[in-house]
Amino acid sequence: MFTMVRSKSKSLMAILLAAVLIVLIALPVSAAESDGKVEVRLKVGSAQMKIDGVAVKIQAPYVSAGNVMVPLSVFTNKKGFGAGLKLTNNKIITLTYPKHVITLTIGSKSATIDGKKTTLAVAPVNKQGTTMIPLAVITKALGVKLSKDAVTKELILTGTAASGAxxxxxxxxxxxxxxxxxxxxxxxxxxxxxxxxxxxxxxxxxxxxxxxxxxxxxxxxxxxxxxxxxxxxxxxxxxxxxxxxxxxxxxxxxxxxxxxxxxxxxxxxxxxxxxxxxxxxxxxxxxxxxxxxxxxxxxxxxxxxxxxxxxxxxxxxxxxxxxxxxxxIDGKITYTDDEYGLSIKLPKEWERDTESVKPYYVGPDDSYLLLEVSSVREGDTLDQWVDRKLQIYKDIKKDIYHKTPVKSSIIWNGVPAILVELSYSTDTKNWLNEYEIYAINGTHKYYADLTFGQESKDDIMPVYDLMLKEMKIDFSLIEKSFGEVPDPYDIDIKEVITKTSKENKFSITLPKYWTKGVMDMDSDDLVFRGYGTELHINIIEATGLASSLDIFLKSYQDGILEDGGLRIDSNTAVNFAGVSARKFEISSTELALNSGTVTAYIFKKDEKIFAVQAAIPTISASELINKQVQDAFNSFQFTDK
Structure with a gap:
């Protein structure tokens, strides 16, 4: 239902470009005809990998004790190697790839490769919600060839597609x-x-x-x-x-x-x-x-x-x-999930997303069905929970891009539930529909979501019926095996917090949920993410503001504006946090896949160049989001006065 922006960058030029790219310029993407061979390229510190030349966002690989750590999706992405994934007790990982089975445990160096016990140099870990595993030992165990491009410094993985989940x-x-x-x-x-x-x-x-x-x-x-x-x-x-x-x-x-x-x-x-x-x-x-x-x-x-x-x-x-x-059987596949006590039949065109540790199923034309389980707040009711979620839905989307939600009471899995029908768009021409089911049983709450394009509604309605009538959940199993599980989406998006950098001597006040995952305010590359927006603060040691501004303008002229997807609407001298700055206002053109705006402030303070900027897709340019971004800009101040 809600998606936060997740791109990252590492340099002044990169951060300026990264924020602009949030508006998703229309770039041609071509898929090579597959002969079963797969090439995956990735680089330490880069938040994307390339599968046969097509970029895919990932958690950036990093080096730990001399070992490159990569996200599981490097091996499980269906467009790449397609290795099977099973998670047991939220910590035991089983990777399956033709003729090979690898069992890993998060936090443990002990592993089993094709039935033989071994000791890893580095244990798999969870990093910002993503499981990271040691690259070299996994490629060797799966028979995937690992090499390095001497020019680009990319790590190259070559192997074959596993053909399915x-x-x-x-x-x-x-x-x-x-x-x-x-x-x-x-x-x-x-x-x-x-x-x-x-x-x-x-x-x-x-x-x-x-x-x-x-x-x-x-x-x-x-x-x-x-x-x-x-x-x-x-x-x-x-x-x-x-x-x-x-x-x-x-x-x-x-x-x-x-x-x-x-x-x-x-x-x-x-x-x-x-x-x-x-x-x-x-x-x-x-x-x-x-x-x-x-x-x-x-x-x-x-x-x-x-x-x-x-x-x-x-x-x-x-x-x-x-x-x-x-x-x-009869054109359907029965999926079961022992961790969630879940059973559901889906058309044969649907499949389980092996990259997700939660029940998540994908169908034709980017449709999907998911189930989430979390804990009930003390004293909370079903109606209160639904009302909070729908208020967020209204607050984070511009009015013309969503229709009024439709609520109805139903019985689902034998318990009272609320069915919500949503409809929203990125361009007011093509609409997405969602059927959401909210239910509470015991100490846990249940959220099922079926999302699909409006043009696919006739084809998806059988799946809607299956979700309502044949999606079976063992509530007693959940009560026994699940403890306190916070709902990451049931939050107060208006609550603010002030964050301070001692090293760079500034503070900024912004929505608290934007700061999730930001552990080091003294970093020179800060990224705060919210629903439909992203705010960057990037700092570099430099002596000349003029030269940095030249780099900024040239990066647009050489790398972005020539594609026709963006334009610089204004370049003005302003006062920002008590210092002279340049303010850039950038917007998308009719050639962009999705429209949006970027506002950037660039200024010099104590031999450092600051770039403070935010991007807002047009669909998210609601009154609340615009105000939160402007309030964050206005709150920025230096603490050495």
Whole structure:
């Protein structure tokens, strides 16, 4: 419902540009056709990474005890490597990536990599709400290549996309009495039971499923890719290579015939394992069957030929000895979250966001569904909670960009709840809709949110019905496993606080919630973030104000204004906090993706150049937000007088 601006910068020029970029100039973005290979570039101190050249915001990597620490999203982002993520007890992290499973614990150097215990040089930590993990050891464990660009100083990660979100079921398939075969009714395949193996992970939509034995000596997986066009021999072999690890060496390639069908077969070796890959095309899919074992030679794979030969692109529902492993049933996927006691069925086009530790599901056209759980304030009521949230909603958006919320009383999961329908826009032409459910049970409150574009409403309404009627929550589990969990969005956005820098000798009064995460007021790069706005204070040692102003103007002329998305409306001499300053007022043009304004004050004090500036997107230019920004500017004063 509410989003704070999260960009960062490190130099005078960067901070001036960063604030302007908040208005989101329309820049062309192109996605390269993916062949399964992924390149991720990132840099220590930079709040973005590039996935195949496309910039993605992240928590800036940093160095700890000689180790580069990066956010989990470097590996779990779906547009990149797409590693699966599972969080247990809010601290145990399980990363899954084809053939690899890594278990980490926040705050602990102990880890497990593919079943082997190891000790990390640096423990994973939570930093400003983001889990940071050591880069080098994780890339090595996942088989992702790590290198460095000597010119740009970027760290380069290269590997393959994992093809989807994972769910780790850990289901023992050998325990099913009377079942001698397994298969998938949706993807239409079946094969003999892989005796001695257990299912260890399966993508959320079922197009990847893998098995292993207790000792880790055997491995089997089935991967399914959509493939309508007829593939030739080389196409099929390319598909097989797509599913291989970076360090696997191909030792044999041939075409074999089974049941009158030609099948492409490849054998690889890696670290004492030999793998056999088989490729089939049928039913509009390309099936990849993978079988691996710890062995001395490729010939040892022959002992398992009968199992591999049993694979067929056919599923006979009438066969009572066939266990159906399908995740997609009647066009829907059942998602469960043991931490939240949650169960919900969603259309097959939806998937769990593996980067989120909370239940968060994404659908077509940027639609999403989420669930949040937090503690009830003492003496609070459902109506009071909803009224506070809606007041914030009204306060942080300009009137023409939102419609009056519609409230109604409902029963949800057997308890009284309030349903709120919201509608808002960034341009008054394209509108977003939200259906929010608020409920209180015991000592916790529950917030479910379905957001989608107005043009997608007809397609999303079935999901709305599912959220209302089939989103099941075990309240008793929450009461047992969740303690005091503050609601980060249930705040007083009008409460102010005065912050002082002893080093740079100034103070400023601003909304208290803007200061979240700002620990060091003596930093030369301060960023205060609120709903729909961001205020920067940047300070550098310098002797000449004029030269700094030249850099400011040149940065716009060379880097921003030439794109036509922004313009400098005014450049005037003013008095700011008792010193002479230059005030710049900047706004977006009709070419900008989203409109907004930036106000910047640049001045010199005690051989230091100060840049104090704020950016407000037009949608957030409400009476309250404008006043809070102006009050913050007016409150700035030096403390050495």
């Amino acid at each position: 994972t769910g780790n079921s850990n289901s023992g398939i050998d325990s099913d009495s009377g079942k001698s075969m397994i298969g998938d009714s949706y993807y239409k395949w079946s094969m003999n039971y892989p005796t001695g193996l257990v299912q260890d992970k399966q993508w959320s939509n079922g197009d990847w499923i893998s098995f292993s034995d207790v000792k880790g000596d055997y491995y089997m997986a089935v991967s399914i890719d959509e493939s309508e066009e007829t593939l030739d021999k080389q196409d099929k072999r390319d598909f097989l290579e797509y599913n291989m690890g970076e360090e696997e060496t191909i030792v044999d390639v041939k075409t074999i015939t089974r049941s009158g069908e030609e099948i492409e077969r490849m054998v690889t070796k890696e670290n004492g394992f030999f793998y056999e890959y088989r490729g089939f095309q049928a039913n509009g899919y390309f099936y990849t069957l993978i079988f691996g074992k710890k062995a001395k030679s490729a010939a040892d794979l022959n002992a398992n030929t009968a199992l591999l030969d049993s694979f067929k692109p056919v599923f006979q529902a009438s066969n009572k000895s066939l266990k159906d492993l399908a995740r997609i």
